[in-house]
Amino acid sequence: MGQIAAPPAASIIGRMRERPPSEVQTDEQLMLDYGAGDAAAFARLFDRHERPVYRFLLRSLGGDAARADDLLQEVWLAVVRNATNYEPRAKFTTWLYGIARTRLIDHWRAVRNDVSLDAANDPEADDPGDTLVDRIAAARTNEPEVQAMSRAQAQAFIDAVEELPAPQREALLLHLEGELTLDEIARLTAVGMETAKSRLRYALAKLRAALEDWR
Amino acid sequence: MTNRSQTEARDIANAYRAANDALDERPGLAARNAILAAAARAVEAKPAAVGSLPMRRWRFPLAAAATVLISTIAVIIAQRTEREMPAALIAESNAPESSQAPSADASTAGKLKAAPAAAVVPAPAASGELAAVERKESIAFARQEPGTDERSASRREPGRVRSAPATARADQPAAAAAPVASAATDTGGQGPEPEPRARRNAQIAAAMPQPAIAPAADAAPPASPAVGGALMRDARPAVERAEAAAVTSEAVPAMPSRAKTTETPERWLARIIELRQAARDDEADAELKKLRELHPDLTIPAAALRRAGTR
Numbered sequence: 025m026g027q028i029a030a031p032p033a034a035s036i037i038g039r040m041r042e043r044p045p046s047e048v049q050t051d052e053q054l055m056l057d058y059g060a061g062d063a064a065a066f067a068r069l070f071d072r073h074e075r076p077v078y079r080f081l082l083r084s085l086g087g088d089a090a091r092a093d094d095l096l097q098e099v100w101l102a103v104v105r106n107a108t109n110y111e112p113r114a115k116f117t118t119w120l121y122g123i124a125r126t127r128l129i130d131h132w133r134a135v136r137n138d139v140s141l142d143a144a145n146d147p148e149a150d151d152p153g154d155t156l157v158d159r160i161a162a163a164r165t166n167e168p169e170v171q172a173m174s175r176a177q178a179q180a181f182i183d184a185v186e187e188l189p190a191p192q193r194e195a196l197l198l199h200l201e202g203e204l205t206l207d208e209i210a211r212l213t214a215v216g217m218e219t220a221k222s223r224l225r226y227a228l229a230k231l232r233a234a235l236e237d238w239r
Numbered sequence: 240m241t242n243r244s245q246t247e248a249r250d251i252a253n254a255y256r257a258a259n260d261a262l263d264e265r266p267g268l269a270a271r272n273a274i275l276a277a278a279a280r281a282v283e284a285k286p287a288a289v290g291s292l293p294m295r296r297w298r299f300p301l302a303a304a305a306t307v308l309i310s311t312i313a314v315i316i317a318q319r320t321e322r323e324m325p326a327a328l329i330a331e332s333n334a335p336e337s338s339q340a341p342s343a344d345a346s347t348a349g350k351l352k353a354a355p356a357a358a359v360v361p362a363p364a365a366s367g368e369l370a371a372v373e374r375k376e377s378i379a380f381a382r383q384e385p386g387t388d389e390r391s392a393s394r395r396e397p398g399r400v401r402s403a404p405a406t407a408r409a410d411q412p413a414a415a416a417a418p419v420a421s422a423a424t425d426t427g428g429q430g431p432e433p434e435p436r437a438r439r440n441a442q443i444a445a446a447m448p449q450p451a452i453a454p455a456a457d458a459a460p461p462a463s464p465a466v467g468g469a470l471m472r473d474a475r476p477a478v479e480r481a482e483a484a485a486v487t488s489e490a491v492p493a494m495p496s497r498a499k500t501t502e503t504p505e506r507w508l509a510r511i512i513e514l515r516q517a518a519r520d521d522e523a524d525a526e527l528k529k530l531r532e533l534h535p536d537l538t539i540p541a542a543a544l545r546r547a548g549t550r
Contacts, residue, residue, distance in 0.1 A: 058282070075264075078264065078265065078266045093269075096270055096274070097273055104278045104281045107281065174261065179258075182259075182262060185255065225244075228247065228251050231255075232250070235254060
């Protein structure tokens with residue numbers, strides 16, 4: 025198995041900024057503070073989760089940035105509306121991505137999209153693997169020595185993610201963006217633990233195959 | 240195997256994050272600003288909302304309680320106002336009856352001698368009121384079976400009516416109006432000249448609240464002493480005012496000032512003419528003067544004017 029290109033230092037710093045240090049207030053505490061009237065707490069919370077939630081929506085919507093903006097707005101407005109009633113019974117991210125998932129389902133119902141998170145329960149649903157690999161391979165630039173992923177490669181990889189079957193993609197994104205555990209994913213998507221685990225495993229396997237072929 | 244799969248998963252995660260960093264996707268500025276603005280607005284509105292949370296919970300019960308309280312107070316005030324309404328206003332409302340039965344005044348007033356009670360100024364309108372009460376009582380007595388009510392029997396005996404104590408009548412106001420009328424019925428036109436005391440009794444009857452009289456007259460059975468007593472207590476201020484008015488104008492068919500102001504010019508003229516016919520020219524002049532002050536454009540008929548050479 026070949027080595028994956030290491031992310032640039034700037035991106036690592038950026039990710040560190042996204043992840044709260046241990047001494048920083050937890051998401052749950054920030055949410056409670058906001059519910060008590062602290063607007064700055066919301067700003068901090070929003071800074072932490074704005075982009076992961078946006079990417080979760082964007083990937084789930086197949087890259088539709090305008091629709092992702094709309095849904096992002098709806099998700100955070102729902103957070104604002106429910107701030108006074110918020111009770112930290114579960115992780116804030118579980119609650120937040122639950123709202124995002126509900127908004128996505130509403131959106132798909134509205135556009136009568138055949139692809140539904142709930143409809144496709146088969147973890148091995150339609151696999152566009154071959155085309156995905158081809159696309160990633162085609163996206164390879166003539167720069168084999170680059171350390172960082174080129175924009176085209178990144179886009180090809182993200183396309184591969186977006187073309188995963190909806191349940192697998194959802195499990196993968198909840199894991200990667202929301203940093204939810206398998207148990208949390210299972211509860212959020214209302215499936216068994218084993219189903220969630222197999223969805224995630226299939227998703228990773230397909231992406232790995234794409235990456236192998238790419239390299 | 241497990242380690243390998245974990246390593247592969249970590250590789251995929253790293254690749255995914257690297258791709259995110261390379262693409263650097265972020266939401267539109269407008270969406271971001273809208274979210275932050277909405278959050279700020281919600282915080283601004285929050286203190287009031289949080290502060291009013293208990294108020295919100297009690298809003299509807301409080302509103303219902305306030306509505307009931309205000310309605311009750313309004314009803315009580317209306318009832319008290321009605322009870323304390325001056326006798327003259329009640330008399331005025333029944334004034335047409337007095338014009339229809341003018342002859343009843345004298346006989347009624349004569350018989351009122353038998354009715355003991357506080358004295359009040361006699362007034363034509365009050366006489367009309369008495370006439371109305373008398374008619375109602377007559378109907379009630381006609382409906383009543385003889386001997387069913389001791390008081391009704393006593394009403395038929397003028398002597399007993401005369402000896403009826405005032406205190407008893409005060410406790411039974413519903414029955415108080417009845418002897419007045421019954422006396423008139425029984426003694427027919429045999430009574431002596433009207434007396435101030437009898438007129439005062441008539442005024443008391445007029446001053447009593449209309450609902451207290453009418454049901455007693457219609458239903459014939461004697462009213463409950465407790466209820467009657469309460470009604471009588473309510474009627475006392477009106478009686479006292481009427482008594483005070485009696486001191487100033489004794490035995491004259493004078494209308495209370497409030498009634499005068501609301502009396503129609505025609506009825507006023509008719510009363511003035513009656514005064515002229517009764518040779519009470521001074522009173523008629525006074526009334527005429529007041530009438531002219533209030534209705535300067537009214538044409539005064541000759542019958543209402545002082546005849547030449549009468550002074």
